Amino acid sequence: xxxxxxxxxxxxxxxxxxxxxxxxxxxxxxxxxxxxxxxxxxxxxxxxxxxxxxxxxxxxxxxxxxxxxxxxxxxxxxxxxxxxxxxxxxxxxxxxxxxxxxxxxxxxxxxxxxxxxxxxxxxxxxxxxxxxxxxxxxxxxxxxxxxxxxxxxxxxxxxxxxxxxxxxxxxxxxxxxxxxxxxxxxxxxxxxxxxxxx
Amino acid sequence: xxxxxxxxxxxxxxxxxxxxxxxxxxxxxxxxxxxxxxxxxxxxxxxxxxxxxxxxxxxxxxxxxxxxxxxxxxxxxx
Numbered sequence: 001x002x003x004x005x006x007x008x009x010x011x012x013x014x015x016x017x018x019x020x021x022x023x024x025x026x027x028x029x030x031x032x033x034x035x036x037x038x039x040x041x042x043x044x045x046x047x048x049x050x051x052x053x054x055x056x057x058x059x060x061x062x063x064x065x066x067x068x069x070x071x072x073x074x075x076x077x078x079x080x081x082x083x084x085x086x087x088x089x090x091x092x093x094x095x096x097x098x099x100x101x102x103x104x105x106x107x108x109x110x111x112x113x114x115x116x117x118x119x120x121x122x123x124x125x126x127x128x129x130x131x132x133x134x135x136x137x138x139x140x141x142x143x144x145x146x147x148x149x150x151x152x153x154x155x156x157x158x159x160x161x162x163x164x165x166x167x168x169x170x171x172x173x174x175x176x177x178x179x180x181x182x183x184x185x186x187x188x189x190x191x192x193x194x195x196x197x198x
Numbered sequence: 199x200x201x202x203x204x205x206x207x208x209x210x211x212x213x214x215x216x217x218x219x220x221x222x223x224x225x226x227x228x229x230x231x232x233x234x235x236x237x238x239x240x241x242x243x244x245x246x247x248x249x250x251x252x253x254x255x256x257x258x259x260x261x262x263x264x265x266x267x268x269x270x271x272x273x274x275x276x
Contacts, residue, residue, distance in 0.1 A: 011276070018272065026268075027260055034258040044261055051268045055275060117246035125254035132255065146216065147251040153218055171216075172209045179247065 008059040021067040050075040073159045115183040131181035139174035
């Protein structure tokens with residue numbers, strides 16, 4: 001494969017960009033990869049591939065722009081293009097279909113006040129984590145990017161290649177689904193899910 | 199008192215919590231919380247969920263050799 005790229009950075013500059021702007025995000029990248037693949041070796045491979053690609057295309061990175069968002073975008077694309085193909089996982093669910101489905105009001109707002117904030121605060125990290133991990137990958141990704149990594153909607157739109165309006169609605173659905181999962185945990189663990197007395 | 203369109207309202211509240219509406223959003227939030235009980239409950243639950251996601255979700259420790267192996271790959275690729 002021939003890569004005709006304008007050489008923008010000298011070798012020293014490349015090393016410095018790689019060390020100062022890319023490497024500091026390795027922890028976040030690995031945790032994102034692990035939450036996508038649920039496997040230590042796959043997560044490792046995915047992060048390695050991502051850094052390899054980032055290095056190969058370093059000349060298309062603009063210094064001073066958001067390196068973390070750029071790296072997350074590469075990782076997410078690698079996951080979809082390489083990892084999913086390699087492991088022969090079923091093709092990704094059609095976003096629109098999923099979003100339309102969860103858009104229906106009965107799924108959305110059947111129970112809004114019956115999980116208490118106090119119950120959520122009492123939950124264990126593993127319960128929270130399992131609830132998150134049980135979400136469909138697109139909804140899981142939305143929550144990871146927004147709440148665990150603190151990306152803005154605008155950054156998420158770039159990472160996921162979707163319009164900002166879709167980020168907004170996907171995140172909203174994701175949060176509703178997560179809340180339902182947490183409610184399930186709360187009930188099974190015997191946390192009080194009754195509506196607060198006012 | 200309750201908002202007329204709860205669905206639209208909750209989505210708006212979440213955008214405010216996400217900081218997408220800036221100062222204007224904070225004012226709007228204050229006003230809503232004073233007037234609408236379901237909004238108040240929703241915001242508190244959403245804040246709790248965000249808080250536990252951020253503070254309690256277990257982090258996967260970085261494999262010791264990963265950083266080194268990436269640096270080696272880059273060296274070889276030059």
